[in-house]
Amino acid sequence: MELQQIVKDRSITTLYQPILSLKDGKVFGYEALTRGPETSPLYAPLPLFEEAERSGLLYSLDRLAREKAIQDSLAVTDKELLFLNLSARILHDPLFVPGRTLELLERRGLRPYNVVFEITERDSIGDFAAAQRILDHYRQQGYRIAVDDAGAGYSSLQAVAELQPDFIKADRSLVKDLHLHKKKEYIVETLLEFAQKLNIDMIAEGIEKTEELMKLTRMGVHFGQGFLLGRPGRERTVLTEDLRECILTHRRKHDTTGSTWSIGDLASPCGEFKPTVQISEVAGYFKQNIHAQGAAIVSDGVPIGLIMRERLFQQLAGQYGFSLFWNRSIDQLMDPRPLIVDELTPVEQVSQLATSRDIQNLYDLVLITRKGSFTGAASIRSILECITNARMESAKVASPLTGLPGNIQIHRELNKRLTEGRRFSVIYADLDFFKWYNDRYGFQKGDQLIQFTADCIQQAIGVLGKPHDFVGHIGGDDFIAITSCDDPEKLCGEVIRRFEQGVPLFYEQKDWSYVEDRSGNRIESTGVTISLSLIVCGQAGQVTADQISQAAAKLKKLSKQAKGSIFCSDYLETAYSNNSGS
Incomplete structure (x- = not known):
């Protein structure tokens, strides 16, 4: 019999199709695809594995396919994954020995965390409890799990719910001409939201058109696979600059605009x-x-x-x-x-x-x-x-107290500025001795003081800032402003001036000579003050969010050591710190 001879001669080959990140266009992993002899009617995987099941050779073929896939794997770094197709029927094969895969990996110098087992069957797994036990055994060793054909039918969605995989692969039937069919778009959106709530990454299969890639990237789908990004082969994939730029451009639109849509x-x-x-x-x-x-x-x-x-x-x-x-x-x-x-x-x-x-x-x-x-x-x-829905979505993540954008929008705006590569400044603001004020005058007065602080920052931006400057409410008495103004130091001075001018109105009577810090220590002070940390990003393309955060923490510590309202500055473009007080 031909299949017996194929298995005996080990005459199958493995092709590898890349899976790319739709965030930066880099190779995330490779899916191993088994092929029979090129001149054989069993060359394609579907007839090959169907014949194996009919002949009782499914496990033998599957074991050989995995061995070949691991042996020739194109995943060569710790960050690249190898996706191995795993038939649902194999899970229940009495000859199935989970430990065998680990032996193959060790020979190749790979570890379980490099491998994703992809459950490939479109039909129902049948006994989810038994499958879950087997897959849990794999997870405990470090392997990850993917469910294929998500959205192709009820059984695939049931598999996602029951097996709780690390990845789901959106079926090609949903991806094909996605940009032309709103119903498909809505289904993918629902699947993506479902996946994100379960902390699952989505891989879109069968991407063949640039328009499909653009739509999926702008929707926020995590990874992509298809002929457009790379055909199955035996060589490592290098994405073209045009496609990489397409991914970067449209991902940037997703990351920085959130629910702000383009008319397309x-x-x-x-x-x-x-x-x-x-x-x-x-x-x-x-x-x-x-x-x-x-x-x-x-x-x-x-x-x-x-x-x-x-x-x-x-x-x-x-x-x-x-x-x-x-x-x-x-x-x-x-x-x-x-x-x-x-x-x-x-x-x-x-x-x-x-x-x-x-x-x-x-x-x-x-x-x-x-x-x-x-x-x-x-x-x-x-x-x-669309505009109404976008505003409702924005309201969900805005601060209920000040109405300013919250942390999700703050991160998006900061990422936008970082990717644009132009000079900008970040101002972190927080109140000193706010807890003392809140304890002394009550939460209602405390809320009013926070709203006043938000107004001071926005009004200063309105006078000295640029049209697209951003003010966000991190939480509590912490705020952030992102500005492209020419003189951010002057802007900080204006925020302090407005705050100092208006804050005395929040004291009913000045019958105190000291305030208390968060530890209860008494400190001589005129009352609540504001501290600003100014980080000027002169070469935004070379600055990271972590660098900004670290600089802000350092400046905050400096500002807390001084009395009164003050701002401290750090110029990341020159690594020179210039501390100024007001």
Whole structure:
């Protein structure tokens, strides 16, 4: 029998398909894919393993496939993983010996943490309790688990819930033309949210188009796999610069804008006609598609006009309308100046453009292009719904006391500045002796003092800052400002001036000569003061968030040693610390 001979001769080979990070474009791991002899009908994995199951050779083939995959593994660093397909049926094979894999790895110089076992069956595992026991044995040794075909059917979702894997792989059926189908997008979004809540990373399989890669990256999917990123082979993968830049660009949009969408995310299919098409044909289209609001008029792929359903039928319903227009070309009735925007334009900006149109065009579709070519349209309703949802999402993570952005948005904004590579400054602010004030005057007064502090920082930014400067509320009496202003020291001085000017109003009477620190030690002071830590990032591309955090901690310690409101500065571009007081 051919399969017996294949196993006996060990005449299978292993190809490796890369799995890449959709955060930085680096290789995260390789999936080992078994192939039979090239001239054999059993070359492809599906007929090969189906024949093994029929012949009772499934375990023998699986063991050989794993041995070959580990022996020739392309995963050569501690950070790269080797994904090994593991049939659900193998888990229940009486000859299955879990310890065998560890022996193979040791020969190759690999460790269990380099290996991910990928449960590949689309059908139900059957006995989840038994499978869980076996997989737990692997986990205890350091192996990780992935569930394949997530979203392809109920059984895969049940496998995720029951087996609690480290990775789920979104099925190719969901990834294919994801950018064209909102329903697929919603399913992937749901899967991603589900995975994140369970601390599971998602891998999108079958990425073959740049548009699919862009959409998945901007949605925040963790890893990707597919012919676009690398075909199965025996050589290590090097991603092209174009694709790497695509990943970096669109991941940056996800990390820095959070729920701020680009209009391309709202693009939906829209009828399109050449300008020479007869009006009768367009009218027929609207009669057959009763939900179509409008259609784009496109010449050589470029949108040049728009015809709205209501406007067309109003013209045809007028006196002599039918006889005048029915056989004329659609360019006679189209709007030759519709709102046309590039897919990367922020939704908020498109909303402003759309609502500034004449009243008769207020609810017209917005036409969307990619590099000048027509890709779809967005309705005013979808734009407003997106903005509303984004604001609701922002409100969820904002500080309930000050309404300022919270830690999620703070991290996104800081990452945005770091990746832009331009000079910016970070100001950390916190109140001295706030606990003393809170204990003495009560929580309500304490909350008012925190709100006052937030106002001081925002007002100073409004006077001396730039339009896109950012103020966030870390929590309690701690705040952060991220600014591109030319003179951040002057900005710090303005924050202190406003605080010092207004804080006396928060004391009912000054019948105290000292305050207490958090340890209860008495300290002579005029009351609550504000300390600012200013970190100037002159070469943002060479500065990390950890460096900023460490500098802030050092400056905070310095500022606490001085009396009164003060700011301390550190210039990371020159590693020179210039401490200034006010």
